[in-house]
Amino acid sequence: MGRLENKIAIITGGADGIGHAISDAMAREGAHVFVSDIDDAKGSAFVDTLRRAGLKADYVHCDVAEDKDIADLIARTVDQTGRFDILVNNAAIAIGGMPVHEMTDEQWHRLIAVNLTSVFRGCKYALPHMIRQRSGAIVNMASAQGHIGLDGWTAYAGAKGAVMAMTRQMAVEFGPHNVRVNSISPGTINTPMNEKVIADLGENVARAWVKMHPLGRIGNPEEVAEAAVYLASDAASFTTGVDLRVDGGLCVTPRFVPDLV
Ligand SMILES: NC(=O)c1ccc[n+]([C@@H]2O[C@H](COP(=O)([O-])OP(=O)(O)OC[C@H]3O[C@@H](n4cnc5c(N)ncnc54)[C@H](O)[C@@H]3O)[C@@H](O)[C@H]2O)c1
Known part of the structure; x- marks a missing residue:
């Protein structure tokens, strides 16, 4: 018996990277995973692999910068399965590596749309179903960058810090509905x-x-996927409002790294 048996899970940005690993791990733990991404070829091929392994998986195109795509993804999932247990707001992009005063407004708005507004929208469309069910687990992907300073990543860190703050707020607000909201802060993966x-x-x-x-x-x-499975599972039934760092100790080291400056 898997740790997510009979759960319905949506993962954004699930075609590659951390989202791919989370989708794979959740499917292996018994969840029916709805893998969503903008890379339809990669996402569909991945879902085919999961299905060939006897796992429950669907692929749905979803650009998290598009309100309608997120609304449709969640509506389709609920229409098909009748419920919705786990949302992993994972998709994000890395725009950075430059001083904040060299960042354009266009870069800023793109980063905020994909990395932050997407989390607001995912939760906005997921919560009514989870509140109705009186159960649900939301896992938001934050970052070590939301905890520590690193040259060149002000906007990215700002979005991730906001993801953590929103996670805490929603944990408080929706705890009475038995909806848990947590985040994960990976180090470099x-x-x-x-x-x-x-x-x-x-x-x-x-x-x-x-x-x-x-x-x-x-x-x-x-290693990040393992944390997402835990937070989404009933093993974490009394855990909400937490940011779980999966960072190899990055956030607690005072070590000076001369190569970075
Ligand atoms: N890799 C790291 O070191 C690291 C560290 C801390 C936090 N994170 C966070 O983990 C999450 C995943 O990062 P990753 O390293 O796996 O990224 P990645 O770029 O390797 O993979 C991201 C996936 O998201 C998809 N994607 C990109 N834009 C999208 C959009 N607009 N809509 C839907 N899907 C989109 C891509 O096609 C890809 O499949 C992100 O939230 C990232 O900020 C990553």
């Missing part, structure tokens, strides 16, 4: 997002990342 950052900013960034984490390495998406 080996995903396509970071492959792109390294391609843009150079290999010295990758070396600095390793040094920054007391565990002496960056993390794997599966």
Whole structure:
């Protein structure tokens, strides 16, 4: 018996990276996963793989910057299954690596739309169903960047800090409806997002990342997925309003990293 048997889960940005690992882990724990993404080819191929393994999975196109896409994703899931237990607001983009005064308004608004407004919208459309059911678990993807300072990532960190603040507020507001809202703050994780950052900013960034984490390495998406499964499962039935750091100790190290400056 899996830890998420008979649960219905939606994961945004599920075609690759951390969202892929979460979708895979949740499906293996018995959930019916609705994998959503903008990369339809990758998302559909992934869902085919899950189905061939005998797992319950559907792919739904959803650009989290589009209000209608999120509304449709949640409506379709509920229409098809009659319920909705787990929402993982995972999709986000990395726009940064530049001083805040060099960031354009366009970059700022794009980042806020994909990384923050998406979380508001996901919750906005999920909560009425969860309140009606009197149960639900929302897991929002924050970041170590919402806890610590790092050159060049002010806007990204601002969005992630807001995700954590909203998580706490919603935990308070919807706890009486038995809806739990938690977040996860990964440290540096080996995903396509970071492959792109390294391609843009150079290999010295990758070396600095390793040094920054007391565990002496960056993390794997599966290590974040394990935290998401836990927070979504009944094992976390008395846990809400928490930010679970999966960061190899990054947020508690006072270590100075000369390669970064
Ligand atoms: N990788 C890290 O080191 C790290 C660290 C802290 C937090 N995070 C957070 O974890 C989450 C996942 O990051 P990742 O590293 O797996 O990213 P990734 O870029 O490797 O994968 C993101 C996935 O989201 C999809 N996506 C991008 N824009 C989208 C949109 N508008 N609508 C829907 N889907 C979209 C992509 O197609 C891709 O499948 C993000 O919230 C990120 O901020 C990542």
